Amino acid sequence: MGEDCELEVRNLSCQFGSFKAVDDVSLRVRRGSIHALIGPNGAGKTTCFNLITRYLTPTSGNIIFRGEDITSKSPSQIADRGLVRSFQICSVFQSMTVLENVCLALQRKTGDQYAFWRSKKSLKNLHETAVSYIEPVGLLPWLHKPASDLSYGRKRALEFSVTMALEPKMMLLDEPFAGMGHEDIGGVAALIQAEAKDRTILIVEHNLSVVQSLCDRVTVLVRGKVAAEGDYKSVSQNDQVVRAYLGVDP
Structure with a gap:
């Protein structure tokens, strides 16, 4: 190959x-x-x-x-x-906050994917890392808002953050x-370009x-x-x- x-x-x-x-x-x-x-x-x-x-x-x-x-x-x-994909139809968890969505993706890497069912406290150690994926797509103002409150374009940005948090190859x-x-496309495009490195x-x-x-x-x-x-x-x-x-x- x-x-x-x-x-x-x-x-x-x-x-x-x-x-x-x-x-x-x-x-x-x-x-x-x-x-x-x-x-x-x-x-x-x-x-x-x-x-x-x-x-x-x-x-x-x-x-x-x-x-x-x-x-x-x-x-x-x-x-x-x-090998990780996003979907044409946005696939984030609507009832979870922006922060929780990204933390859940981070948990997959720890082998403790189900900790969030026990207590939200189990997510706190992941917050700082999660924010590092959320900030570049401009979603910090919605950090504690449920995904259902986001516009469609912002949901797509959140989905991209979740995909990145899985740290795919x-x-x-x-x-x-x-x-x-139009104002969001340039920022996300630049982020995709940076991720491709x-x-x-x-x-x-x-x-x-x-x-x-x-x-x-x-x-x-x-x-x-x-x-x-x-x-x-x-x-x-x-x-x-x-x-x-x-x-x-x-």
């Missing part, structure tokens, strides 16, 4: 009846890079994420993470290996900027200006297949990509 390759997907397919949601997809994500997976609605991007993290079972193909075939592993086993981010105001990031994103400025490499899916791969400039000039996005011949 090569020492510089963090994740390799080989001939991955997923079929529902006669419909192929993902069709023979192969890609390699270089260690320490920010790699984008883009494409029009229904292209199979989120399905690819679900397959890689085993929330869906591939019809065929293999998933290699850090040299290990994880195709048959469970989602929790994959997360334990350091690789993060899969599914539309992390969805619902964010220590880990690898695969991102699904519809905001192409973010993809252009943030990502080292881009893979384009169209109707479940890889249509193009390369840097942003080369894929944006690809005829098939232009047709898929604009519906017209270039």
Whole structure:
């Protein structure tokens, strides 16, 4: 696979009846890079994420993470290996505060995930570390507010904090900027860029200006297949990509 390759997907397919949601997809994500997976609605991007993290079972193909075939592993086993994802639909605990959400993620690393059921005091030693993940996404004013009180964009920022608190080797981010105001996008983008110095990031994103400025490499899916791969400039000039996005011949 090569020492510089963090994740390799080989001939991955997923079929529902006669419909192929993902069709023979192969890609390699270089260690320490920010790699984008883009494409029009229904292209199979989120399905690819679900397959890689085993929330869906591939019809065929293999998933290699850090040299290990994880195709048959469970989602929790994959997360334990350091491959952690966010979701297109925000997945934080709505009744818990911002601080508690991040502390809960930190507890996973201690092997004491269920301490929060016994007493909130058990979380106090994690507060300082949790704040270090919360401050960069601008959520300190909402530290003790339940997640249900946050705007959708701030919930996405909280989810990113929770993902970082798990200290993954690789993060899969599914539309992390969805619902964010323009003023928040730049800060979170800078944070993702900073995080990529220590880990690898695969991102699904519809905001192409973010993809252009943030990502080292881009893979384009169209109707479940890889249509193009390369840097942003080369894929944006690809005829098939232009047709898929604009519906017209270039």
